[in-house]
Amino acid sequence: MADVSLTAMTVAELAERIKARDVSPVDVAEAFIERTAVTEPKLNAWITQLPDQARAAAKRAEADIAAGNYKGPLHGIPVGLKDLFWTKGVRTTSGSAITKDFVPSEDATVVTKLQEAGAYVFGKTNMVEYAYGGSEHNEIFGAPKNPWGLEHVTGGSSSGSGAAVAAGQVPIALGSDTAGSVRAPAALCGLTGHKPTYGLISRTGVSPLSWSMDHVGPLAHTAEDVAIAMNAMVGYDSKDPGSANHAPENYVAALRSDLSGLRIGVLQDDFIWDVTVPEVKAAFDDAVAQISALGAATESVSIGNLERLAAAQSTITTAEANTYHHEMIQRAPELYHPVVRRRIEAGFFMPAAAYVQAQRVRALFEERYASLFETFDLLIAPTTPSPAPEADGQSIRLPNGEMPSRETVRITRIFNPNGLPAISMPTGFSDQGLPMAAQLVGKRFSDGLVIGAAHTYQQATDWHKHRPSL
Amino acid sequence: MLPPELDKETFLILARQAGFDPADPHLDDLFPDVQLMLARMDMLFDSPTDGLEPGYRSPGTKA
Numbered sequence: 001m002a003d004v005s006l007t008a009m010t011v012a013e014l015a016e017r018i019k020a021r022d023v024s025p026v027d028v029a030e031a032f033i034e035r036t037a038v039t040e041p042k043l044n045a046w047i048t049q050l051p052d053q054a055r056a057a058a059k060r061a062e063a064d065i066a067a068g069n070y071k072g073p074l075h076g077i078p079v080g081l082k083d084l085f086w087t088k089g090v091r092t093t094s095g096s097a098i099t100k101d102f103v104p105s106e107d108a109t110v111v112t113k114l115q116e117a118g119a120y121v122f123g124k125t126n127m128v129e130y131a132y133g134g135s136e137h138n139e140i141f142g143a144p145k146n147p148w149g150l151e152h153v154t155g156g157s158s159s160g161s162g163a164a165v166a167a168g169q170v171p172i173a174l175g176s177d178t179a180g181s182v183r184a185p186a187a188l189c190g191l192t193g194h195k196p197t198y199g200l201i202s203r204t205g206v207s208p209l210s211w212s213m214d215h216v217g218p219l220a221h222t223a224e225d226v227a228i229a230m231n232a233m234v235g236y237d238s239k240d241p242g243s244a245n246h247a248p249e250n251y252v253a254a255l256r257s258d259l260s261g262l263r264i265g266v267l268q269d270d271f272i273w274d275v276t277v278p279e280v281k282a283a284f285d286d287a288v289a290q291i292s293a294l295g296a297a298t299e300s301v302s303i304g305n306l307e308r309l310a311a312a313q314s315t316i317t318t319a320e321a322n323t324y325h326h327e328m329i330q331r332a333p334e335l336y337h338p339v340v341r342r343r344i345e346a347g348f349f350m351p352a353a354a355y356v357q358a359q360r361v362r363a364l365f366e367e368r369y370a371s372l373f374e375t376f377d378l379l380i381a382p383t384t385p386s387p388a389p390e391a392d393g394q395s396i397r398l399p400n401g402e403m404p405s406r407e408t409v410r411i412t413r414i415f416n417p418n419g420l421p422a423i424s425m426p427t428g429f430s431d432q433g434l435p436m437a438a439q440l441v442g443k444r445f446s447d448g449l450v451i452g453a454a455h456t457y458q459q460a461t462d463w464h465k466h467r468p469s470l
Numbered sequence: 471m472l473p474p475e476l477d478k479e480t481f482l483i484l485a486r487q488a489g490f491d492p493a494d495p496h497l498d499d500l501f502p503d504v505q506l507m508l509a510r511m512d513m514l515f516d517s518p519t520d521g522l523e524p525g526y527r528s529p530g531t532k533a
Contacts, residue, residue, distance in 0.1 A: 307513055311510040311514050312514060314507075315507075315514060330489060342500050342503040345500055345503075346507045348489075349476075349484055349488065349504045349508075350507065350511075354514065357511070357514045357519065359525050360517070362524075362525070363519070363522045364517060364522055
């Protein structure tokens, strides 16, 4: 019988026990395998489970550590991968019927880096088809369910990664974030999710949605675990044209104990608050008060004209996704999820001038963000406008009406076109017991500051310690 | 500037040029999505971008 209490632990807690040899990587693997076996029938978080591969990797880690070759805090830690990260010899479906049998001949660069740090692949998590949406799962795989409320969505597109970590099936998982696909499922599943600075983590071997806005990032229980993963994953990759040749940073060393001296801009844009439900606002206000109490100077500020930035993000995604899918969608359109199909096909009707103009709007906001970060070290906003919507609902109920459920990424997408680092952290629970969250955002390459500030907040709060009962 | 509205007739002409069968009932579902996309584009062309070149600085060039 495995010790399933291990499955409630963070990566840092597990690493401490593995390093001290209080627990072996094999014990850890068996605990997560058993937890997954019990909970997966309720959740549908995985497309491909790899228990035999996990056991073999755990045994190798156990032997390495016993021989004195401890590699660091990811050694012997199982990792879930959104099923668009290429895995050598293991199918990588991108959540689609079209590529359901694709078996890569090599690992994604980031997978290799995690393995070099001692982690191993536990399985491939469910996802929205081709990462294009918040809840549009291809019917051959079905949708994951939210561990905090099985009738609610997990958020997407890294939906299975959110469900799997929240349920304790795996302590950490990877996602990709083009409009909020790491942060939204992290927020709706009560996790900490980080979208790093664009280019900081290689996208080589990661099936694309929108090349110029795709970011790889981790979903975990804590900012500390995010920092541990970032230390292993960040690095220049000459095979990725968007890779940033930036000096490495120790993100664990950047974890802080207070926020003294930081200036944090509290976003006030109507674009955000016109659609945010009162429960999320109340939790957000409490979080801002806590951050002030931790020593930061907070001040209200607006970015302005965010509708335009959101439109640019959407336009760029449509154009780039259409280009990537150009041949496939003409060959087999009926195999796509109908909503994903229409989003991609709409790109056939986009004038070239619109894509170029979207890039000019992107440049416009480059200047606006640069100006804001002359005054502020960080910005803060809610991550999603509401807790997780009901799975069968097409809309989110607001005080003044409704909005489409795809708008769960409304507040996250405004930080993608300019490649800013943004971390989502839990800020409370709704009356229905569903998680709510806020995101901290910094200028490019300030990931250490962003993650460190979230860690400080989590030292003073316990929202990230809650676990769902399944 | 883009045309303020796309009528169904023009849409079907463009659809044929893009390789769709104009008689395909799927186009009835696609048409609202294309209209929505074009409406978003109007907002882009209303933005004050005079003097700005398109694009995003390569992340490796400026930390």
